[in-house]
Amino acid sequence: EAGVAQSPRYKIIEKRQSVxxxxxxxxxxATLYWYQQILGQGPKLLIQFQNNGVVDDSQxxxxxxxxxxxxxxxxxxxxxxxxxxxxxxxLCASSLGPGEDTxxxxxxxxxxxTVL
Amino acid sequence: GEDVEQSLFLxxxxxxSSVINCTYTDSSSTYLYWYKQEPGAxxxxxxxxxxxxxxxxxxxxxxxxxxxDKHLSLRIADTQTGDSAIYFCAEISTDSWGKLQFGAGTQVxxxx
Numbered sequence: 449e450a451g452v453a454q455s456p457r458y459k460i461i462e463k464r465q466s467v468x469x470x471x472x473x474x475x476x477x478a479t480l481y482w483y484q485q486i487l488g489q490g491p492k493l494l495i496q497f498q499n500n501g502v503v504d505d506s507q508x509x510x511x512x513x514x515x516x517x518x519x520x521x522x523x524x525x526x527x528x529x530x531x532x533x534x535x536x537x538x539l540c541a542s543s544l545g546p547g548e549d550t551x552x553x554x555x556x557x558x559x560x561x562t563v564l
Numbered sequence: 565g566e567d568v569e570q571s572l573f574l575x576x577x578x579x580x581s582s583v584i585n586c587t588y589t590d591s592s593s594t595y596l597y598w599y600k601q602e603p604g605a606x607x608x609x610x611x612x613x614x615x616x617x618x619x620x621x622x623x624x625x626x627x628x629x630x631x632x633d634k635h636l637s638l639r640i641a642d643t644q645t646g647d648s649a650i651y652f653c654a655e656i657s658t659d660s661w662g663k664l665q666f667g668a669g670t671q672v673x674x675x676x
Contacts, residue, residue: 452606490568490652490666491607504663539606551595551656553664555606 450474452556454540460562466528469559473521473542479503480517481553482525483539491539497523498545530563537561568667570653575673582640584670586653589634593655596629598638601650601669610638610651640672648674 453472461467473480479498483491494513496504499520508515512531517523527534537560541553568588576582588596594615599607613620613627613636620627626639640647650669 488668490654490668491664492666493663496663541607550612551664552597552609552612553607555599555608557604557606 452540452542452554454538454556454559456559457557458560458562460564461530462564463532464529466526467530467561468527469525469538469540469561471523471525471540471556473523473540474554476544477542477554478520478545479543480523481541481543482515482523483541483555485537485539485558487536494525494538527561530561532563535561535563567665568653568655570651570667570670572668573671573673575675576643578643578645578674578676580643582638582643582647582672582674584638584640584651584653584672586636586638586667587634588636588653588655588665590655590657590665591634592657592659593634595656596627596636597654597656597664598625598627599652599654599666601652603649607652643672643674645674645676648672 455470481496482494485491494508495515497517500517515525537558539558541555543553570586597612598610600610601607611622624641628637650671652669653667654664
């Protein structure tokens with residue numbers, strides 16, 4: 449079974465530029481998450497989708513970050529304009545969704561963003 | 565501050581046992597997890613424990629949960645060099661299903 453796919457793996461941009469990350473979850477997984485992992489910290493949830501609807505985006509900096517999940521499958525996360533403090537690894541994860549027994553999240557390898 | 569706290573670093577000799585500790589604050593935690601992250605890779609679920617259990621064993625891994633003290637530990641028996649990684653403790657509650665709250669991670673270094 450294919451895992452969670454993310455691209456690009458690495459991106460270097462200058463501050464005030466924009467960047468977009470793409471995620472393809474595991475087939476059949478209804479729930480998709482974007483986490484931000486700053487160096488030396490644990491991942492922090494940015495946004496959670498259930499199919500193509502937003503469940504939780506309370507920690508998403510909406511003045512610069514946006515995310516969508518068209519058709520309830522793939523998702524993109526955009527940052528515009530980027531700030532230095534946005535340098536982090538952006539992890540996409542998916543899960544079966546509510547009612548799934550263990551709540552296990554399956555993570556992609558992440559997209560590492562460096563803002564200069 | 566963090567709702568889930570872990571020590572940041574652990575050094576262990578190959579063949580010895582490792583014990584990684586974690587404390588959490590959410591009394592409504594339903595599941596508690598241990599994830600492993602190797603360099604340049606995503607997080608991989610190692611094991612989990614339901615909050616009504618106090619112990620779970622899975623091959624070399626033993627999870628102990630003290631719900632009264634909100635303390636979770638992961639013991640790795642016969643630690644190998646391949647166990648070198650960052651280990652994250654995480655918790656979830658039924659009123660925020662899917663919203664994993666992670667600790668900052670414990671870096672485990674296994675020396676020959």
